[in-house]
Amino acid sequence: MSKNAFLSIAAAALMASAAFFPATADAAAPKCSTAQLIVPWGAGGDTDIVFRTFVDSINKSGVKPELQVVNIGGQGGNRGAAEARKAAPDGCTLLAIHESVITSFLTGRIDYTPDAFEPISLVTYTPSIIGAYAKAPFKSMEELIAAAKKEPKSITAGVTLGSTSHFIFLLIEDATGTEFRYVSYEGTRERNTALLAGNVLLGETNILTAKQYLSEGSLQALAIATDERDAALPEVPTLKEQKIPVTYGLARGVVAPKGTPAETIKFWEEVFAKAAKDPGLVKAITGASSSVMYKNAADYGAFLKASFAEHERLAIKIGMYKKP
Known part of the structure; x- marks a missing residue:
């Protein structure tokens, strides 16, 4: 199935479930008319499709501010991550990430780890x-x-x-x-x-x-x-x-710039939690060879720390990385 065909089917499924969400209280909502989700890879790829599916579902629910995907590709995802890292910590800029933020650090391409951001939620998992x-x-x-x-x-x-x-x-x-x-x-x-x-x-x-x-x-x-x-x-x-005790895959999630207020993190956490329960979205994500796997901010933070530790162990073992 072509990506265009998939996106058409996904859009139809999401329109059918547009009324799925109750409105989220806006007490801790960011003070902007439109927030941006930086996807640090090009448009049309698997990761872009996954996050656009989430954003379409969220916007159809009527949540304010609206969320807009902004593709900032280049440097294996690092250019977009750098833009998000220096954005104001006001909840108006979010970043889509996966394991590349870990592997790029361990291979010396960036000088920061996932700890440079505030976790919001894990949203999907694509097994290897x-x-x-x-x-x-x-x-x-x-x-x-x-x-x-x-x-x-x-x-x-x-x-x-x-x-x-x-x-x-x-x-x-x-x-x-x-x-x-x-x-x-x-x-x-x-x-x-x-x-x-x-x-x-x-x-x-x-x-x-x-x-x-x-x-x-x-x-x-x-x-x-x-x-x-x-x-x-x-x-x-x-x-x-x-008899090979290994599980592995691409875990896609959403983070915010360091220092984003806890109540704003909570707002987005709840928004993505509700999206993850949308039947239309679940169907669309499954069609994109992934599966919805939601974790809240605390659990996603622990997940990132454990993932970093395992990647770091292997990188040290093969001489790819030396711990300071």
Whole structure:
């Protein structure tokens, strides 16, 4: 399905559920007519679609101020994050983030961590899938791990070094005592192209991509990094089922500049909590190969700290990062 077609379906679903929300009390609402949610990646990508779906749902609910997506791409998400970081802490500027704010710090591309922002809420989670070239000489994680142990660094994995596509394989190496040989690509499209062509044997992918290429027979899905199998791909076993205790994925959330008042954080927290319960939104997000996973500000803050600690541990282990 094209992104335009998906967006049309999402818009229709959200219009049908526009009356879902009661109005949120505006006592702690920011004092601006329109607030902006900076999405630090280009328009039309998966992350942009997810946050535009939330914003459409929120605005149709009648909440004031209205929320507007502002795309500030560049530098792997870091340019937009820098703009949000220096914005006034008045609740009129929010930032969409995922693990890149952690991995960019650990790879030296930025000098701040998620602690530079105030958490508002986690909104979605997209699990990682271990994809393999269709003609790869292994058909399961058990066979893959056996081959990797027999000949360390003989199996190639297409990644973007220092990104989540890299860290999922670092976690598998850490859990199984294996070593892969990494081939770095600029982004998702380049990684997928290399994997489908057999230029590499392994690569991280998502549910939507996996479903498309599995049906064509041009990709294997060896595992999904979740606690339980996903209903969208029930035939794909989890890593845990295959005795690899790893769960991993892209956790998208919303933060605000440091110093934003607690009552304003609470306002936006409640707005996103209500959006996460909108049936039209849930359906639209599921269609975008993700799932709604809401956490409030306190729980999301704890989630970010735990995620940072795990990424930091792996980055130190491979020499990517040295703790001051």
